[in-house]
Amino acid sequence: MSTMSEPAREPIDFSSYPDASGHFGPYGGCFVPETLMTAIRELTEAYARYRLDAEFLAEFDNDCTQFVGRPSPLYLARRWTEKVGGARIYLKREDLNHTGAHKINNALGQALLAKRMGKRRVIAETGAGQHGVATATVAARLGMECVVYMGAEDIQRQSPNVFRMRLLGAEVVPVTSGTRTLKDALNEAMRDWVTNVDETFYIIGTVAGPHPYPMMVRDFQSIIGRETRHQILEQEGRLPDALVACVGGGSNAIGLFHPFLFDSEVQLHGVEAGGYGIDTGQHAAPLCAGKPGVLHGNRTYLMEDEWGQIMGTHSISAGLDYPGVGPEHAWLKDIKRAVYTSVTDDEAMAGFHELTRTEGIIPALETAHALFYAGQLAREMGPGRSIVVNLSGRGDKDLQTVANREGITL
Amino acid sequence: MSRIEARFKALRASRRKALIPYVTAGDPHPGFTVPLLHGLVDAGADIVEIGVPFSDPIGDGPVIQMACERALAHHIGLDDVLAMVRDFRSRDADTPVVLMGYMNPIEVMGHRRFADEAAAAGVDGVLTVDMPPEEMGDFSDCLAAAGLDPIFLIAPTTTEERIRLICDNARGFVYYVSLKGVTGADTMDVDTVAGRVDSIHAVTGLPVGVGFGISSPEMAAKMSRASDAVIVGSVLVRRIAEHGGDDESTLRDVTGLLRAMREAMDTEAEVPA
Numbered sequence: 006m007s008t009m010s011e012p013a014r015e016p017i018d019f020s021s022y023p024d025a026s027g028h029f030g031p032y033g034g035c036f037v038p039e040t041l042m043t044a045i046r047e048l049t050e051a052y053a054r055y056r057l058d059a060e061f062l063a064e065f066d067n068d069c070t071q072f073v074g075r076p077s078p079l080y081l082a083r084r085w086t087e088k089v090g091g092a093r094i095y096l097k098r099e100d101l102n103h104t105g106a107h108k109i110n111n112a113l114g115q116a117l118l119a120k121r122m123g124k125r126r127v128i129a130e131t132g133a134g135q136h137g138v139a140t141a142t143v144a145a146r147l148g149m150e151c152v153v154y155m156g157a158e159d160i161q162r163q164s165p166n167v168f169r170m171r172l173l174g175a176e177v178v179p180v181t182s183g184t185r186t187l188k189d190a191l192n193e194a195m196r197d198w199v200t201n202v203d204e205t206f207y208i209i210g211t212v213a214g215p216h217p218y219p220m221m222v223r224d225f226q227s228i229i230g231r232e233t234r235h236q237i238l239e240q241e242g243r244l245p246d247a248l249v250a251c252v253g254g255g256s257n258a259i260g261l262f263h264p265f266l267f268d269s270e271v272q273l274h275g276v277e278a279g280g281y282g283i284d285t286g287q288h289a290a291p292l293c294a295g296k297p298g299v300l301h302g303n304r305t306y307l308m309e310d311e312w313g314q315i316m317g318t319h320s321i322s323a324g325l326d327y328p329g330v331g332p333e334h335a336w337l338k339d340i341k342r343a344v345y346t347s348v349t350d351d352e353a354m355a356g357f358h359e360l361t362r363t364e365g366i367i368p369a370l371e372t373a374h375a376l377f378y379a380g381q382l383a384r385e386m387g388p389g390r391s392i393v394v395n396l397s398g399r400g401d402k403d404l405q406t407v408a409n410r411e412g413i414t415l
Numbered sequence: 416m417s418r419i420e421a422r423f424k425a426l427r428a429s430r431r432k433a434l435i436p437y438v439t440a441g442d443p444h445p446g447f448t449v450p451l452l453h454g455l456v457d458a459g460a461d462i463v464e465i466g467v468p469f470s471d472p473i474g475d476g477p478v479i480q481m482a483c484e485r486a487l488a489h490h491i492g493l494d495d496v497l498a499m500v501r502d503f504r505s506r507d508a509d510t511p512v513v514l515m516g517y518m519n520p521i522e523v524m525g526h527r528r529f530a531d532e533a534a535a536a537g538v539d540g541v542l543t544v545d546m547p548p549e550e551m552g553d554f555s556d557c558l559a560a561a562g563l564d565p566i567f568l569i570a571p572t573t574t575e576e577r578i579r580l581i582c583d584n585a586r587g588f589v590y591y592v593s594l595k596g597v598t599g600a601d602t603m604d605v606d607t608v609a610g611r612v613d614s615i616h617a618v619t620g621l622p623v624g625v626g627f628g629i630s631s632p633e634m635a636a637k638m639s640r641a642s643d644a645v646i647v648g649s650v651l652v653r654r655i656a657e658h659g660g661d662d663e664s665t666l667r668d669v670t671g672l673l674r675a676m677r678e679a680m681d682t683e684a685e686v687p688a
Contacts, residue, residue, distance in 0.1 A: 039592070299522050301473070313469075
């Protein structure tokens, strides 16, 4: 595990990012084939209209309460805190949302937007399957046709979620091109969108992709941070000293971080997938070990080879197995408002077991990366301070992976 | 005058339409590309379009995507592609060369260095599928300084306002995507395409090429009547894929198809309107 921490230097008006064309400093933007540009424009205009529309926001809030089960609790992990012997660790329980992860917040928001735009068909890419399940769920509820693209390798390691999506009426399309994981699923979903652009709304699951997706997904996920802010003030009487979240594309992290960007005293820690270790090259940590480039519609940090080909990534968790990262994270890294670190597969497994045994909560393997790091950070910070970890998803979907890894046949 | 502009001017003078084949560099292996390019020119290509392989070609269908994967299995980088262009230029000083690909390999090389090295190698035009005019920034200046023509796609869904924006930023020609979808899809309506090409001609003096989904000599002929240039890619690349291995017969087959397209287009040009 590696850490670094430096405070932000000068006040920045975070609310003015991204700019009108979707840029976070040098990152973000809208790098898409012309075949998609009109659809992107249509989406940008629709979202600009509804993001401040009282009726739209009221419907989103109401569904968050009645369908998703929000607000999710902010839970003080008392026994784990005592065991670690450092800062008080709070868990933002996104695992308790309907469908078991934070992904539903965004899928719901985009599906409601799709409905207002008159689209009858939604498509999505998925890695771990959480975003696919969330999309299939809202599509079933709204009576929309749903197609989910998923890497053939991920279909193998996340079979319960595949079954769940099919039960919900979604068509799950295996993607066998390239590395057969999340990035290739995203490629296929883009191709579907280009082809069926009139009737189709593409629900991207993370804060990546072309503008307006990084902004829109952030806005829908920011409900996590807004609730957290309110809850921590109620429980602690002051803001937390640090926020910790895992970062694949970065949607759960930005959702937690964003409402705290102006609070320079609150440290923001993003945890990428270190796989077998950064020095092995077998990881999914573009912010820690990548370079800026252009992929999937935005400029951001990428894992690429010397000729700009996107590299295969490795992580124990399918949801973090992505060679890019949301452009706002790239920018927050460069301006040093957030710090990004990595946790290996083995360390994440340790975090997984630690939380399960100490708090009776089985976390997703994605989340386990953040948990391991949070334990270290809490010890480092010492008593009297507080940390909030985004418990972004529950671990039911990972039981097979954990069992396989430990040589157990279920 | 750029090589592309000169070529279109000459074609207009002889009342012919341009035939532009696309092949992916390094597909199925690096040694095949330059002989193939010469063969395509001999078969009647007026401009050649060379695909720069990329790992994540979101604008392309499975045919071009597989071509990229075959080329990448040989670790074909942008520098290898430029070396192929240099090699091609050593025997062909006249046929314009357009590179078609995605932005990231160029980002890694650097905008200026890419533009300078591409121009020095003998490249004439650059089409980066995922780089719209709005994001061009300094890349536009780099291409202009090196004398390279930026080529852009116009889609069936592109609004008139955007057609103007694109044509203001383009040089050489513009590339009308004749159907909704990715490269290699197979439905198309000639009259609709003709209407769209007319509306592009109404806003620009640049030649308009039509591509995506042109798969037979008959269709190439029809499309040539409706436009200034016919671009064929997937149908050629599919032939390469189906052959697998035997260079000589692959070359014969691919250039034979292109020659049939050339003949159909030239015959069409002689039919009175």
